[in-house]
Amino acid sequence: MPTTPSQAGTPGPQDQPARARWALVRKILLQLVFVAALCGLVWWVVQHALDVLRARGVRSGFDFLLDAAGIPISEGWPSYSPGEPFWRAFLTGVGNTLRAAVPASILAVVLGLLLGVGRLVPHRLVSGLCAGYINLVRNIPLLLQLLMVSFAVGSLLPDPIEPLQLLPGVWLSKAGLAMPWPVHGEAGWVLEWPERGNFGPTGGAALSPEYVAIVAALALYSAGFVAEIVRAGIQAVPQGQWLAARALGLKPGQEMRYVVLPQAQRVIVPALTNQLLSLTKNSSLAVAVGYPELVSVANMTIGTTGRAFECIAIVMAVYLLLSLLIAGGMNLYNKRVALRGWA
Structure with missing residues (x-):
């Protein structure tokens, strides 16, 4: 009598789902054990450092987070007042970091996409200007560019009483940028438009010069790197795809939008993830121009409490968490475009 594969001791097709489930469970358990061990190691290092500081007569611990901060923060979200505890000041610092990194990331991606495509166009002047800009910003340190932009905003722009109108309702001056912003009134949510006044624009949202x-500095600097990523992704698309799009009668813009960029995404997204991570971490340089982001709040807290180790540990933990969230979100998007292309 013939025997089946399972009777002969070899796994049959019916055993494969069970083996796959067990492999998945084993992989998850191993990851949980690794994460638990890593968290335990970090906890031990922190506690050991605190014990050493206490043994040397240095006040240590995170109990100061509940004390009244008393440090000034000029702007930010969520709102903060000096009488609130230190944890609220750190929360405002995190909010200010995201408030700068998110718009800068969006601007960098949009500008980088335009520069990357512009560098590949057959028009020599356009491609030359794009290449010149990319080489310029990529070879000058970000801190110097930030200081230069800060100097330009503070010195070269017009006074608040004579602001420069960039768009309808958008005014730029030494006092910063005024732009329309939704506000809640008796009639519900309405868009409030800034108006030019005797002492500067009033109404809407007022963004500080810092x-x-x-x-602007983060967006302009990162756009140069994003442009090279986009250029490499576009050039990685096989030439046959370009020829097929032309054979279908697509215009150059349609060819780029519907055929080339959807396939280039699969090369662009992984490298773009690293650039967005770098941009978020580079936002810590805002302390050089007085913008009250996370590192600036930590510096003021250290000056007030002397808890340098604890403040630096908080900053490191926050940036680690932000990096993991960005990487996780971009990895999910990368899996999506790798399977389905442009959606």
Whole structure:
């Protein structure tokens, strides 16, 4: 009588789902054990450092987070007052970091996409200007560019009484950027438009010069790197795909939008993830121009409490968490475009 594969001791097709489930469970358990061990190691290092500080007569611990901060923070979200505890000041610092990094990331991706495509166009002047800009910003340190942008915002722009109108309702001056912003009134949510006044624009959202400088510097600097990523992704698309799009009668813009960029994404997204991570971490340089982001709040807290180790540990933990969240979100998007292309 013939025997089946399972009777002969070899796994049959019916055993494969069970083996796959067990492999998945084993992989998850191993990851949980690794994460638990890593968290335990970090906890031990922190506690050991605190014990050493206490043994040397240095006050240590994170209990100061519940004390009244008393440090000034000029702007930010969520709102903060000096009488609130230190944890609220750190929360405002995190909010200010995201408030600068998110718009800068969006601007960097949009500008980098335009520069990357512009460098590949057959028009020599356009491609030359794009290449010149990319080489310029990529070879000058970000801190110097940030200081230059801050100087330009603070010195070269017009006075608040004579602001420069960039768009309808958008005014730029030494006092910063005024732009329309939704506000809640008796009639519900309405868009409030800034108006030019005797002492500067009034109404809408008023963005400080320090905020404008850090967002502009991060966006302009990172756009050069994003442009090279986009250029490499576009050039990685096989030439046959370009020829097929032309054979279908697509215009150059349609060819790039519907055929080339969807396939280039699969090369662009992984490298773009690293650039967005770098941009978020580079936002810590905002302390150089006085913008009250996380590192600036930590420095003021250290000066007030002397808890240098604890403040630096908080900053490191926050940036680690932000990096993991960005990497996780971009990895999910990368899996999506790798399977389905442009959606």
